[in-house]
Amino acid sequence: MVHREPEIDAAQLLSDLDALARIGATPEGGVSRIAFSPADLEARRWVEEAMRVAGMAVRRDPAGNSIGTYPGRExxxxxxxxxxxxxxxxxxxxxxxxxxxxxxxxxxxxxxxxGQRLRHPVEVINFVxxxxxxxxxxxGSRAMAGLFDPAALDHEAVDGRPVAEHLRRAAIDTAQVRTAARPAGSLxxxxxxxxxxxxxxxxxxIVIGAVEGIVGIRRYAVTFHGEANHAGTTPMDDRSDALVMAAPFILAVREIAVAHGIVGTVGTLRVSPGASNVIPGRVELTAEIRGLDEATLDAAEAALRARAEAAGAAFARMSAKEPVRSDPLIVASVEQTCQQLGLSCRRMPSGxxxxxxxxAALTRQGMIFVPSQRGISHAPDEYTAPEDCVNGARVLLGTLLALDAALDSTGDG
Ligand SMILES: [Zn+2]
Incomplete structure (x- = not known):
């Protein structure tokens, strides 16, 4: 038998993208496949059938994730x-x-x-x-990684109904979701x-992004206290205007983010009492910073706190989600593949x-990004050029082959 190098079938990939986009297509040219809706379930079945045609054994785990397995040779x-x-x-x-x-x-x-099998089996996972x-x-990925919190079943879904109701409608046993967790070393x-x-x-x-990690997110509640008073009768030099105190801080969030090479946003602002003819007596805002490096986030946080406290504001951390670093071997494999294919590549964080x-809680992980035209997403205008889609798939394949050669045994190679 003649040995052939595996190659992405570009025409098939693009026709698959078209076919999948027809399931749940909206009049605006977008796609609505809300989880567990009939369109979502139809797309899931469509992918599972395509997995079988590609020589994979297909199963669904107790959380509803579809897993196709292509056997390995070792x-x-x-x-x-x-x-x-x-x-x-x-x-x-x-x-x-x-x-x-x-x-x-x-x-x-x-x-x-x-007609090729790799050393490792290959799984294709369509997360729910x-x-x-x-x-x-x-x-779905939370459940697989053992991070499932049963409280999530009672959360409100996008239509206001509890999540558990959607799961049951999709024939998922809510009591079994946690058993989708896979043991360490299983991937x-x-x-x-x-x-x-x-x-x-x-x-x-640039054609390809080698994702170095997913940014950590920290959110803060900042409250400025002034004195509400009549906007007409209170002289300018006799005011304690909470919004005027907050304004320099809002600009400082931007300056501090830029200075630390991260992103920072004031996304909410509540002005009390909130009337045209009353000097603001109280301003509550939320500030958020995102970055890949904990030490940088610490430094930015300290700078924000200092600015807030200098203005007499109360500064409180509401939440902190740690950054998740990509596996260095995967980042290097992506870069090496781009070099072999002659594609431009840049290391970048995922925001x-x-x-x-x-x-990442279960196994070494990494991501490959391809360009989004004008950065638009979660909208019907979302667009990635066909050649970028194909290049992304080629880099994914090259990365798979590199990892297959480099990784030794049960996940700790
Ligand atoms: Zn996504």
Whole structure:
């Protein structure tokens, strides 16, 4: 038998993207496949059938994740998993999630067509309910990584009904969801291709992003106390205006973020009592910073606290989500593959959460980004050029082959 190098079937991948986009298509040109809706379940079945055609054994775990397995040739090696999600936000785009699943499928199809088995089995995972339509998002990957919190069943879904009701309608036994957790060592690696959902790659004209990690997020509540008084009768030099105190701080959030190479946002502002003819007596705002490095976030937080306290404000941390670093071997494999394929590549953080973030609790993980035109996502205008989709899949395949050669045994190679 003639040995053939596995190659992505570009035409098939693009036709798969078209076919999947027809399931749940909206009149605006977008896609609505809210988790557990009829369109979402139809897309899930469509992908499972395509997995079988590509030579994979298909199962659904107790959380509803679809897992296709393509056998390996060395017994005892844990699978390398590739995947993403096919659910969407209401009236979302056709690439977010879908590209990662279909590119993973295209990788296995390439192996199958070349009659080739890797050392490791390869899994394609279509995670369930990644978008935050069922409460907090990443429902399926959380369950698989052993991070499932049963309280999530009582959360309100996007339509106001409890999450548990949606699960039951999709024939998922809510008492069994936690048993979807896989043991440590059951996967050798997880790699996810995803659209960037930001404009960094597109505006820099770079084809591939090697994701160094998913940013940590810290949120703060900051309260400025002034004195409410009549806006007409109180002289300017006799005022204690809480909003005037807050204004320099809002600008400082921007300055401090820029100075530390991170992003920072004031997203909410509550002015009390909130009337045109009353000097603001109290301002409550929330500030958020995101970055990949804990020490940098610490330094930015200290600077924010100092600015707030200098203005007499109360500064309190509301939440802190730690950054999740990509596995260095996976980042290096992505870069090396780009070099071999002659594709431009840049290391970058992911500013949004993904299934890969949860999978980090279970196995080594990494992500590959492709450009989003104008950085638009979660909208019908979401667009990634066909050649970028294909290049992303080629880099995913090259990364898979590199990891298959580099990784030794049950996940700790
Ligand atoms: Zn996504």
């Amino acid at each position: 017994p005892g090696l844990a699978p390398i998993a590739l995947g993403s999600h096919t659910d969407t936000v209401p009236n979302g785009g056709r690439y977010d999630g879908a590209l990662g699943v279909l590119a993973a499928l295209a990788c296995v199809r390439a192996l199958h067509a070349a 309910a990644e978008e935050a339509t069922m409460g907090g998002g990443t429902f 050798a690696a997880y790699v996810e291709l995803h659209i960037e959902q930001g404009g960094v790659l597109a505006s820099a004209g 949004a959460g993904h299934d890969a973030m949860c999978m």
